[in-house]
Amino acid sequence: GENVEQHPSTLSVQEGDSAVIKCTYSDSASNYFPWYKQELGKRPQLIIDIRSNVGEKKDQRIAVTLNKTAKHFSLHITETQPEDSAVYFCAACMSSSNSGYALNFGKGTSLLVTP
Amino acid sequence: ETGVTQSPTHLIKTRGQQVTLRCSSQSGHNTVSWYQQALGQGPQFIFQYYREEENGRGNFPPRFSGLQFPNYSSELNVNALELDDSALYLCASSSGGNTNYGYTFGSGTRLTVV
Numbered sequence: 261g262e263n264v265e266q267h268p269s270t271l272s273v274q275e276g277d278s279a280v281i282k283c284t285y286s287d288s289a290s291n292y293f294p295w296y297k298q299e300l301g302k303r304p305q306l307i308i309d310i311r312s313n314v315g316e317k318k319d320q321r322i323a324v325t326l327n328k329t330a331k332h333f334s335l336h337i338t339e340t341q342p343e344d345s346a347v348y349f350c351a352a353c354m355s356s357s358n359s360g361y362a363l364n365f366g367k368g369t370s371l372l373v374t375p
Numbered sequence: 376e377t378g379v380t381q382s383p384t385h386l387i388k389t390r391g392q393q394v395t396l397r398c399s400s401q402s403g404h405n406t407v408s409w410y411q412q413a414l415g416q417g418p419q420f421i422f423q424y425y426r427e428e429e430n431g432r433g434n435f436p437p438r439f440s441g442l443q444f445p446n447y448s449s450e451l452n453v454n455a456l457e458l459d460d461s462a463l464y465l466c467a468s469s470s471g472g473n474t475n476y477g478y479t480f481g482s483g484t485r486l487t488v489v
Contacts, residue, residue: 261434266417294478303465303480304418349417361406361469362431363478365417 262287264352266366274374279340281369283350284332290352293326293333294363299346307348308335340373347371378402379468379481387487388456396451396484398466405470406430407449408478409441412463424449453486461488 263286273279285293294309310317310324310333317324321340326333337344347370351363378401388394400407406425410418420433424443438454447468453460463485467478 264417296480303482305480306478351417361408361423362420362433363408363410363418364420367417368415 262290262352262354262364264350264364264366266350266369268369269367270370270372272372272374273340275340275342277340279335279337279344279371279373281335281348281350281371282332283334283352283366284330285352285364286331287352287354288328288331290354290364292353293324294351294353295322295324295335296349296351296365297346298349298368304349337371340371342373342375345371345373379404379466379479381464381466381481381484383484384482385485385487387489390456390458390488392456393452393454394456394486396453396464396466396486398449398451398468398481400447400449400466400468401479403470404468404479405447406468407443407447408467408469409449409451410465410467411435411460412465412483414462418465421451456488458488461486 266283291312296304297307298304321338323336347368349368350366380399382397408423409421412418421435422432423430427443440452443449463483465483466481
């Protein structure tokens with residue numbers, strides 16, 4: 261099955277700096293890669309996603325890049341703010357008759373943005 | 376508000392008991408997926424229901440079972456509870472059984488097994 265590795269597990273940056281979180285996946289058939297933000301005690305919220313036919317996608321301060329050949333994708337947050345502090349999860353997905361539409365999550369990155 | 380609602384929000388059960396968790400999907404979504412999130416971990420896929428049929432299953436034993444109803448709401452049942460079943464159980468709804476649409480997660484049910 262799909263295996264998603266996420267690094268780093270913790271990341272501390274100063275307000276205004278950039279933060280980068282990296283993920284690798286094992287199954288070359290995976291074709292959908294969402295990123296979720298989860299604040300303490302709250303539900304995961306989709307912040308950006310990318311499909312395998314696209315190499316990069318940007319939404320204001322957040323961008324995601326995908327390298328299908330190397331099977332890795334990254335989340336970039338620019339001009340970080342204290343409210344960006346949360347746990348971020350990457351995920352990879354491949355639809356199949358056996359697993360339906362199952363997201364395989366990384367273990368998460370705890371991002372702390374200090375003022 | 377997300378539109379995906381789960382009940383109850385918190386639950387404490389004794390080892391060996393059975394539990395039923397409930398989820399109402401977002402309006403217009405016909406697919407419901409269940410995930411288990413242990414403390415400090417990413418969510419793990421349990422199974423998915425599409426049009427009242429199980430549409431995929433993760434690496435969970437048969438004592439984890441589910442249902443989807445005609446209104447697309449869903450239940451997760453866990454029999455013979457074990458201490459390791461303590462976790463946040465997340466329900467997510469989406470459109471289309473095998474298409475790659477974004478999930479909307481509910482707030483989860485925090486299950487504690489003692």
